[in-house]
Amino acid sequence: MESNRELIERLNVEHKLTQDEYAKLIDTFDEDDFKLISSLADKTRRDIFSNEVYLRGLIEFSSFCKNDCLYCGLRRSNTKAERYRLEKDEILACCEEGYKLGYRTFVLQSGEDMFFTDDRICDIVSGIKADFPDCAVTLSIGEKSRESYKAYFDAGADRYLLRHETADATHYARLHPPELLLENRKRCLYDLKDIGYQVGTGFMVGSPFQTAECLAEDMIFLRDLEPQMVGIGPFIPHSDTPFAGFSQGTTQLTVFMIALIRLTLPSALIPATTALATVDPIGREKGLVAGANVCMPNLSPMSVRKKYLLYDDKACTGDESAQCRVCLERRLNSVGFKSVVSRGDAPKFVNTKSR
């Protein structure tokens, strides 16, 4: 078998490895391999996106969730979680504030909250599109029927984020309650793509029971789905979940996976996530210099930020939106990047339905 160096160099040219090759690389990379893959991923990102980092404003509009994922602080069994819901007007006010700060993409994220029926979601999406016609709207509200996804798209939603969490069915079953199936998660993602959304998926790194083979399977799935965005972050235990006692994912493996994804899907949008910034004070910067090119600062109202806790010690819950913007800009500049607030999407995927 080829050395890790040879595998990385071939991946850099061919953008694919076999599942066994991915697994071997993930399992056995050393410091030199890490440096090599980071620098090649950095170069790939630079060739395609220069030093530009896309900013998306994140609005966490409901912390209610009907699901019970074992890793997530918002799971329905967590009776200690404080639940909140934003009104449509409050969501629009977040967009207004974001717009003034320069954001041109709004990501609406929530738990799977049945209060927000399809009609309510469509009303909110079309409301945002009416007030901010030059902005993209991204939804991240979980598993729905194809009909629901179609309705949101027709109301003007451009993009959808739904992490697959793990592409290994056995591993999926250990992270989720029996009623949640990998098969349905994948069905959702292929439906979303088919409808015309720009799709984002992703997974946690270092989640309980995850092996190098699981991560290799994630890479094979990514190649098959070809999502426009791939969001990954370290698993971080939440103290009021069944996974409280597990250890968190490492910065090193997460950043390595970012680089691996960049070389596998060269033109993907890859966020440097809040989870990465939570496990490492300069995690976001480390992600960016190894191939990431998106940041998603929080636009949620200050009063609710500390209630949307997927995991313990979540970063950036204490700053106003304007402060986040300034802080982020400074951090980006410190590693030689500049922020871009335009919609930043591939032209053929622009949702023109609502215009």
Ligand code: 5AD
């Ligand atoms: N640690 C890290 N990431 C988490 N997520 C949920 N719970 C955790 C956790 N404990 C991630 C999941 C989900 C996204 C919104 O947040 O990948 O898709």
Ligand code: FES
């Ligand atoms: Fe809400 Fe997993 S706990 S979707």
